[in-house]
Amino acid sequence: MSNDRRTDDKTCCCDPVRRSLLQLGAVATAAALLPGKARADDEDDPRRMERPQVGDFLVYAGGDQEGALIIEGALNVGDEPVLAWATDPSRKILRDGTRLNQILVVRLDPSTMDAETKSHAAAGFLAYSAICTHMQCTVTGWIPEKQILHCPCHQSEYDPRHDAKVVGGPAPRPLAALPLRMVDGKLQVAGEFIGKVGMNKQTM
Amino acid sequence: MIGLRQTAKVAFAAALLGSVSMVAALAGEVDNYSPVTQQRLENPEPGNWLLYRRTYDGHGYSPLNQINSTNVKNLEPVWTFATGVNEGHEAPPMVNNGVMFVATPYGQVIALNAKTGDLIWRYKHTLPEDLFQLHPTSRGVAMWQDKLFLAATDDHLIAIDAKTGKELWNTKVQDYKKGQYMTLEPLVVNGKVMVGGSGGEYGVRGYVAAYDADTGKEIWRTFTVPEPNQPGGNTWRGDDWKHGGGSVWITGTYDPKRNIAYWGTGNAAPWPGDQHPGDNLYTTSVIALNPDNGKMVGYHQYHQNDSWDWDEIDAPILIHDMSENGQTIDALVHPARDGYLWVLKQTPAGIEFVSGKPFVGQNAFKGIEPETGRPIVDPEHKPTTGKDVSFCPSLWGGKDWPSASYNPETKLVYIPANNNMCETLKGEKQKLVVGQLWLGADADHAKLIPGADHIGELQAWDPATSKQVWVHKFPKTQLFASTLTTGGDLVFVGGTNDRMFHAFDAKTGDLLWQMKTNSGIMGMPVAFEVDGTEYIAVQSGWGVDAQRIQDMLAKTDWKLNPDVPQGGVVWVFAVKH
Numbered sequence: 001m002s003n004d005r006r007t008d009d010k011t012c013c014c015d016p017v018r019r020s021l022l023q024l025g026a027v028a029t030a031a032a033l034l035p036g037k038a039r040a041d042d043e044d045d046p047r048r049m050e051r052p053q054v055g056d057f058l059v060y061a062g063g064d065q066e067g068a069l070i071i072e073g074a075l076n077v078g079d080e081p082v083l084a085w086a087t088d089p090s091r092k093i094l095r096d097g098t099r100l101n102q103i104l105v106v107r108l109d110p111s112t113m114d115a116e117t118k119s120h121a122a123a124g125f126l127a128y129s130a131i132c133t134h135m136q137c138t139v140t141g142w143i144p145e146k147q148i149l150h151c152p153c154h155q156s157e158y159d160p161r162h163d164a165k166v167v168g169g170p171a172p173r174p175l176a177a178l179p180l181r182m183v184d185g186k187l188q189v190a191g192e193f194i195g196k197v198g199m200n201k202q203t204m
Numbered sequence: 205m206i207g208l209r210q211t212a213k214v215a216f217a218a219a220l221l222g223s224v225s226m227v228a229a230l231a232g233e234v235d236n237y238s239p240v241t242q243q244r245l246e247n248p249e250p251g252n253w254l255l256y257r258r259t260y261d262g263h264g265y266s267p268l269n270q271i272n273s274t275n276v277k278n279l280e281p282v283w284t285f286a287t288g289v290n291e292g293h294e295a296p297p298m299v300n301n302g303v304m305f306v307a308t309p310y311g312q313v314i315a316l317n318a319k320t321g322d323l324i325w326r327y328k329h330t331l332p333e334d335l336f337q338l339h340p341t342s343r344g345v346a347m348w349q350d351k352l353f354l355a356a357t358d359d360h361l362i363a364i365d366a367k368t369g370k371e372l373w374n375t376k377v378q379d380y381k382k383g384q385y386m387t388l389e390p391l392v393v394n395g396k397v398m399v400g401g402s403g404g405e406y407g408v409r410g411y412v413a414a415y416d417a418d419t420g421k422e423i424w425r426t427f428t429v430p431e432p433n434q435p436g437g438n439t440w441r442g443d444d445w446k447h448g449g450g451s452v453w454i455t456g457t458y459d460p461k462r463n464i465a466y467w468g469t470g471n472a473a474p475w476p477g478d479q480h481p482g483d484n485l486y487t488t489s490v491i492a493l494n495p496d497n498g499k500m501v502g503y504h505q506y507h508q509n510d511s512w513d514w515d516e517i518d519a520p521i522l523i524h525d526m527s528e529n530g531q532t533i534d535a536l537v538h539p540a541r542d543g544y545l546w547v548l549k550q551t552p553a554g555i556e557f558v559s560g561k562p563f564v565g566q567n568a569f570k571g572i573e574p575e576t577g578r579p580i581v582d583p584e585h586k587p588t589t590g591k592d593v594s595f596c597p598s599l600w601g602g603k604d605w606p607s608a609s610y611n612p613e614t615k616l617v618y619i620p621a622n623n624n625m626c627e628t629l630k631g632e633k634q635k636l637v638v639g640q641l642w643l644g645a646d647a648d649h650a651k652l653i654p655g656a657d658h659i660g661e662l663q664a665w666d667p668a669t670s671k672q673v674w675v676h677k678f679p680k681t682q683l684f685a686s687t688l689t690t691g692g693d694l695v696f697v698g699g700t701n702d703r704m705f706h707a708f709d710a711k712t713g714d715l716l717w718q719m720k721t722n723s724g725i726m727g728m729p730v731a732f733e734v735d736g737t738e739y740i741a742v743q744s745g746w747g748v749d750a751q752r753i754q755d756m757l758a759k760t761d762w763k764l765n766p767d768v769p770q771g772g773v774v775w776v777f778a779v780k781h
């Protein structure tokens with residue numbers, strides 16, 4: 001419970017305008033709902049299940065630009081995050097075989113990030129697992145005033161400027177971070193997820 | 205209805221039977237298991253708890269009276285058992301002649317010796333690694349012959365051998381990846397295992413479906429939201445019905461006399477009513493189904509065009525031969541999430557409205573039409589898109605899914621109510637994305653009314669007169685758990701954030717006994733008997749909506765600690781002789 005600040009949370013509440021990533025970057029959990037080109041012939045390709053790999057690019061997971069590469073001009077600082085999938089460098093394999101591969105991408109002012117977070121960022125872009133560490137809902141909410149990621153299921157809140165640490169709600173751990181780099185103006189995965197994606201298995 | 209003397213006789217007979225047929229537990233196996241028949245479900249022995257509310261009529265009443273208002277002060281724990289998991293432990297410990305079956309969150313069923321607490325077997329359903337759970341819970345296992353039935357949160361219905369804990373069949377009901385899941389204890393009638401789907405917050409279309417207890421094959425499925433060409437289809441606009449909600453979260457009740465199963469249905473989706481104009485049948489209703497074929501034979505919609513997330517999923521309590529205004533009626537009594545105590549009656553033509561009266565502060569209805577019971581809604585307090593609208597009670601309602609109970613001796617209904625809590629919602633257009641939460645609103649804005657010193661209220665009502673008889677107020681806590689009432693003139697309930705388990709005098713409302721447990725109690729208490737001794741059992745294990753209310757209370761002037769400890773434990777109590 002290293003990051004669980006439920007008992008001393010001071011950032012909670014007021015009346016924030018929660019925006020949702022839904023309108024911007026909608027993710028279909030059923031892969032068949034995504035008309036991505038890479039996938040059509042490769043439904044059973046096990047590489048679709050693999051977590052984002054170093055060298056993968058990121059593409060929009062839904063919305064008007066679904067399937068398009070996320071490039072440097074895609075977001076302004078402080079814009080609502082978008083949901084994304086990783087795709088291999090040849091763009092043949094979209095890693096959308098499991099919803100656990102969903103990524104959220106946000107762009108923030110690097111001067112507001114702590115050192116660890118900054119080390120994963122590229123031109124202010126940050127990528128995290130979109131899978132809430134509480135009960136694995138998709139983290140689709142954004143509280144712009146506080147620049148906080150919000151999970152609509154049980155109100156967990158994560159601070160993306162501080163490695164997505166938990167700043168509210170029941171989530172026990174930060175979201176897993178996905179290191180990024182910028183290559184020719186395109187967002188590329190620079191390292192594997194840091195931290196566990198999703199919730200801890202309940203042990204018996 | 206059994207009278208007092210008759211009850212005593214039956215109890216004595218059952219005690220004898222219990223001592224004869226007391227189950228022997230071999231390592232990992234139940235010996236001498238007593239098959240659960242239709243006859244037993246319709247007339248359960250007083251010492252057993254074979255159905256969600258013990259009896260098909262949903263009373264949540266045990267005729268046992270060894271533990272009573274005189275000696276309950278001496279109630280003490282006999283044994284406990286740690287379930288090994290967190291989150292909301294909501295299921296009643298089911299008891300069949302000395303064997304207890306406990307369902308927990310994460311698809312676990314545990315068989316225990318009900319007298320000693322010794323583990324007999326443990327079943328664990330493997331949940332998919334990518335499952336998301338809005339409500340990680342289970343409300344219990346159903347019984348039929350020598351099988352148990354678990355409706356799991358990955359939307360699988362599973363039959364388990366009651367003797368060994370081995371899985372016998374496993375049927376996919378719908379697709380969890382689309383936000384379809386189950387939390388209820390199934391209802392079994394004549395070998396048909398009925399379930400309903402949760403998921404009203406994911407844009408699903410609700411249903412009740414029946415499965416063959418032997419094979420797991422689907423027999424029928426009745427959607428709670430009709431297609432346009434079906435009766436009620438004209439209460440929806442365009443394609444809204446396809447994702448209209450009407451989930452079925454909670455076990456139905458059943459009237460063997462009429463062969464009708466009654467199911468409560470959930471909110472219309474998404475939350476704000478202007479996003480799905482029309483009455484939206486059969487959401488927020490009670491529907492009457494023939495369990496043989498799923499045919500709908502009646503309904504009553506408590507409120508139309510739901511906009512408050514007031515699921516009416518708790519099935520009505522059936523009270524046969526209730527005198528009401530000089531008449532004798534077969535009543536359906538529903539203390540509702542919309543804050544009204546609804547009394548309906550079953551007639552040959554279907555379900556008819558009798559009366560409705562608020563049991564908590566309610567500002568969304570200006571009144572009800574006397575003939576039909578249709579609420580007259582105040583638009584000022586009906587959430588809509590693009591505007592902050594406040595309303596009372598909150599979206600958790602006057603009474604959420606936890607069940608009230610009815611005591612045929614006191615003739616009172618015991619309601620675990622929440623008062624003094626209101627809500628502000630602002631509807632917003634949200635695109636429906638399969639598998640993502642779809643509320644159509646910015647949620648999490650519940651508030652206390654100024655000066656409130658309590659929320660939780662245990663209320664006793666006379667359903668024949670629609671009058672409140674007594675109320676117990678719990679300071680600075682919600683009350684979020686089902687009630688049990690017994691022939692010992694008692695009402696048991698947990699539900700408070702101080703982890704207490706309470707016993708009240710059923711006639712006066714006096715608090716007679718309480719004890720702090722490991723966690724907060726969301727579980728449904730039961731009474732049972734083994735070898736002539738009466739026991740009370742309940743699971744303590746806080747989570748889900750009880751915790752969400754706690755998180756809300758932590759942000760109010762009450763400044764409560766949101767940290768109510770989690771971790772499930774089965775508690776069994778008895779009075780020391």
Ligand code: FES
Nearest residue numbers: 132134135151154
């Ligand atoms: S799943 Fe995100 S807060 Fe529970």
